[in-house]
Amino acid sequence: MAWTIFLILSLLAPRGSARAEGFVSGEQSDALQSIGAAAAQLRTSSVLQDAKGGRAAAGGSSGEQRLPGCAALNRLWLGRFRAQLKPDWAAAPLACAKAQNVLSIEEIRDFDTARAAYVLDSTQWTDTSYASQPLVAGGGASAPPNMLEWVGSRIRALRYDTQAPYAYAEGGDGSIHLTPGDFKMETGIGLAAQFIHESRHLGFPAYGHVVCKVGDTIGYSNCDPTIAEDFGGGGSHAIAALWLVWIAHRSRWPAADRQQAADVANWVLKMRINDRAAADAFSMRYFAQHLPPEPASPSAVYGMYVWLIVRCVAGLPY
Numbered sequence: 001m002a003w004t005i006f007l008i009l010s011l012l013a014p015r016g017s018a019r020a021e022g023f024v025s026g027e028q029s030d031a032l033q034s035i036g037a038a039a040a041q042l043r044t045s046s047v048l049q050d051a052k053g054g055r056a057a058a059g060g061s062s063g064e065q066r067l068p069g070c071a072a073l074n075r076l077w078l079g080r081f082r083a084q085l086k087p088d089w090a091a092a093p094l095a096c097a098k099a100q101n102v103l104s105i106e107e108i109r110d111f112d113t114a115r116a117a118y119v120l121d122s123t124q125w126t127d128t129s130y131a132s133q134p135l136v137a138g139g140g141a142s143a144p145p146n147m148l149e150w151v152g153s154r155i156r157a158l159r160y161d162t163q164a165p166y167a168y169a170e171g172g173d174g175s176i177h178l179t180p181g182d183f184k185m186e187t188g189i190g191l192a193a194q195f196i197h198e199s200r201h202l203g204f205p206a207y208g209h210v211v212c213k214v215g216d217t218i219g220y221s222n223c224d225p226t227i228a229e230d231f232g233g234g235g236s237h238a239i240a241a242l243w244l245v246w247i248a249h250r251s252r253w254p255a256a257d258r259q260q261a262a263d264v265a266n267w268v269l270k271m272r273i274n275d276r277a278a279a280d281a282f283s284m285r286y287f288a289q290h291l292p293p294e295p296a297s298p299s300a301v302y303g304m305y306v307w308l309i310v311r312c313v314a315g316l317p318y
């Protein structure tokens with residue numbers, strides 16, 4: 001925990017080179033880092049219990065969704081998932097036969113990316129609409145479209161960048177750069193949310209953040225103006241938060257993973273949506289509670305997605 005807090009605080013520290021997120025420049029949208037502290041939580045997730053070993057995919061005793069067995073995930077990875085995400089590294093089968101503790105970073109990278117693709121592609125929804133009391137007149141969100149296809153349609157490449165200090169999205173060539181530090185064997189939900197966030201920056205029409213009027217990064221170009229029930233428009237934070245609340249409340253992923261998704265979405269509502277009334281209405285609709293006060297310390301936040309947000313804060317060097 002100590003190193004976690006240190007890292008978060010160090011990321012939040014002002015930096016001389018910090019600048020607003022420069023999507024308009026076409027160079028990048030924002031820096032991001034996917035894993036960090038929450039990876040430790042996710043490693044204990046029940047999702048992972050089935051993720052590597054190739055056990056049966058579907059159905060726990062409670063009807064929970066599970067990641068597919070390794071052989072099935074491998075087929076998807078080498079086929080449709082790579083085709084959608086367009087990684088710039090050579091195709092290789094998932095290392096299904098190896099123990100987790102001896103996987104290379106490249107093998108972990110492939111597992112994490114494949115899992116994120118699976119979550120984007122194959123999450124099972126328990127219901128398909130929030131038709132009553134729409135936040136937007138005439139609205140009422142239906143279940144997310146196939147978000148793997150959505151992400152795939154917006155990005156031109158997924159790059160494994162061993163030189164970059166942090167992961168980031170690059171508007172110039174429509175790519176997401178991921179670094180070795182982004183891969184630590186996770187369930188896929190956090191990385192999937194990261195892909196959604198960044199893809200919103202990269203696709204057409206592109207999206208850039210606005211200056212924060214709330215949260216812990218006031219004055220930085222790191223927030224969205226509002227949030228709505230729109231999986232195609234709105235801001236990067238807004239779409240990711242919307243998707244996460246669907247994961248939290250309308251998916252069959254294990255309870256621990258859904259709770260973490262809820263925690264992250266809640267954090268985004270508090271810290272990254274300028275329109276507090278809209279964020280509160282969203283919270284009431286999806287969490288049946290008003291937004292709680294902002295946490296006193298960034299260590300109170302959850303989820304790997306938060307690391308991405310923290311990176312946005314620092315405006316690091318992309």
Ligand SMILES: [Zn+2]
Pocket residue numbers: 029030197201209236312
């Ligand atoms: Zn962003």
